[in-house]
Amino acid sequence: MFTGIVQGIATIEEVTAEPGLSTFVVRFPADRVDGVSIGASVAINGTCLTVTRQQGSSLCFDAMQETLRLTTLGGLKAGDVVNFERAARIGDEIGGHLLSGHVHTTAEIVEILRPENNVTLWFAVPDEWTRYIFPKGYIAVNGASLTIGEVRGNRFNVHLIPETLRATTFGAAHEGQRVNIEIDSQTQTIVDTLARMGYDRPAPTV
Incomplete structure (x- = not known):
């Protein structure tokens, strides 16, 4: 389990x-691998992976x-940078929202x-996932817990503040780049439950 921070x-x-x-083989800041063990879970761009070996x-x-x-x-190559988060522990502060590290889809x-002092990123997702995306709802993009603006x-x-741009790879984001998306599990459960009851959300209109 992860927090999206x-x-x-x-x-x-x-x-x-x-x-x-x-x-x-992923190189981390030295102080971020303290106490890591083989078999531990780490989210790489929001994808939960298992540590198989440590080399410094x-x-x-x-x-x-x-x-x-x-x-x-599958598109990563040597020299690329990625967001990371080690698995949450009981008692950790949940500053974002709970994530499983299981990516649902990708977006472009x-x-x-770039308005003054922040950056706004627009993403396009496959139509079948738009039913779970609402203004002011939660979403994880490359492992970062973010609040949805407009849909x-x-x-x-x-909308990203300077601190988010500094602490993540979003500061180097570019148009055409693909990112990992994890839908908020609570939103997905509610939408799917309502759909089974006949209250399905209509298809999106462009």
Whole structure:
């Protein structure tokens, strides 16, 4: 379980691709791997991965074919930077919202606006996931718990303050970039329950 509060930026050192499996060597800030153990869970761009090996401040992870298919991890290469969060522990402050680290889909950054002192990112998601996206609702983008701003058809935006841009990879975001999306589990449960009762949300209009 994760909180959606990104703990820092890590760097992909090496990617080894084999049929149906990719192994990632990821370098973390040295103080962020204290006490880590083999088998621990770490969210990489919002995707829960298991530590398989440690090499100093670098951790190794395996990603299976299904993970590579559903997320953006398959496109990572050496030198890329990623958001990371180590698994939450009982008693930790929940500053964002509870996440499982199981990515539902990916989205594309379609527009970046830069008003004074903040940045607004617009995303386009596959139509089937728009039923769970509401203004002021929660969503996780590359592992960061964010509040949805506006929703227009299959597009939504988020507003990022300077601290979020500093602490995450969003400061280097660009149009056309794909990101991992985890829908808020409570919102998904409510929407699906209402749909089973016949109160389905209409399809989005552009």
